[in-house]
Amino acid sequence: MINAIKNLSIEKLTQKLSASVVYAILSSVALNFFFQPGHVYSSGITGLAQILTTISYNVVGRNIPVSITLYALNLPLLILAWLKIGKRFTIYTVITVTLSSVFIHFIPSFTLSTDPIINAVFGGAVMGSGIGYALRSGISSGGTDIVSLYVRKKTGRQVGHISLIFNGVIVIIAGVLFGWQYMFYSLLTIFVSSRVTDAIYTKQKKMQATIVTKKPELVTKTLHEKLHRGVTVVNSAEGGYTHDNLSVLITIITQAEYQDFKYIMKKIDPTAFVSIAENVKVLGRFVEDEAV
Structure with missing residues (x-):
């Protein structure tokens, strides 16, 4: 059991680091292949970094690279993430922001199209894919995503909708x-990016798991310890064919926890019957686990 959980932790670590690299590549492609050549300002802190880079020539006599302004703007938000969201979450975000800035700095700009509408649509789709994939993997791409995650934890609103509000202020400045x-x-x-983000990032979607098992105590204890989820236990169930004495467990998990849940069930009770209902509505207290 200990080895199984240890393997799960290694898999999660690998997934998060891989997601950081994927986001760094996608964000640099969106910026250097679409936004910069098309003179389109991105969403969030990236767009604000573009604005500061554009006006930096009039202030300091030269254009400060977007990679530098982007990293500088993220620093206070990383402090917010450390204090309000989670320390491990912040460490992964620092890695993601650093990789993104490095890729943006070293990947050269390339003009695929001079049409600003084409650049806006495809750049937004690429950027939204990166943000959604990063958030789904439990990391943040930095910037206003940190603020959006914090607000979502308090209000339950979707990340893309929250980002749309913050980003609207930034483009008005542009x-x-x-x-x-x-x-x-x-x-x-911003519209395209937010729609793609919500399509990919499904962590806030809830699922109901119904488990028929011979090991109710072990399953309940493990789900509570590893996923921090409560379980409703219905005892004295009977198998219709085998007539075995079984228990029915009911719990609610998020989409992001599904892979961990499936892995846990496979290790502790591979013979259990598990039914999953997607996109369920929950009334009452349901706490999303801290992003890590």
Whole structure:
């Protein structure tokens, strides 16, 4: 049992680090292949970093690279994540932000199209894919995603919807400084990115697991310790064919916990019958586990 949980932890670590690399690549592609060549301002802190880079020439006499402004803007938000979201979560986010800044700095810009609408749509789709994949893997891409996660933990609202509000303020700044057409291009980018993010990031979706098992005590204890989930136990159930004495367990998990749940059940009771109902509605107290 201990070895099984240890293997699970290693798998989660590998998944998170892989997600950091994937996001870093996708964000750098979105920025250097679409946003920068198309003069489209991205969502969130990345868009704000672009704005600061654009106006930096008038302030300091040269353009500060986006990678540097992006990293500097993320620093106070990383402090917020450390204090309010989770320490391990923040460590992974630091890794993600650092990799992203490095990839953005070293991957050269390449013009695929000069049409700002094409750049806005495809850049937003690529960026949204990176953000959604990162969040689904339990890490943040930094920036306003940290604020969105914090607000979602308090309100339960979807991350993409929260980001849309924060990002709207940023693109208005772009419109005021550089022209309203840039605001509309950026709004298109934000809309596409938020829709793709919500489509990929399904952690907030809840699932009901019904478990028929001969080991109710072990299953209940493990789900409580490893997933921090409560379990409702129905004793004295009987198998219709075998007439064995069984117990029925009912618990609610999130989409993000499903792989861990499946792995745990496979290790502690591979003969159990498990039924999963997706996208269930929950009334009452349901606490999402801390992002790690």
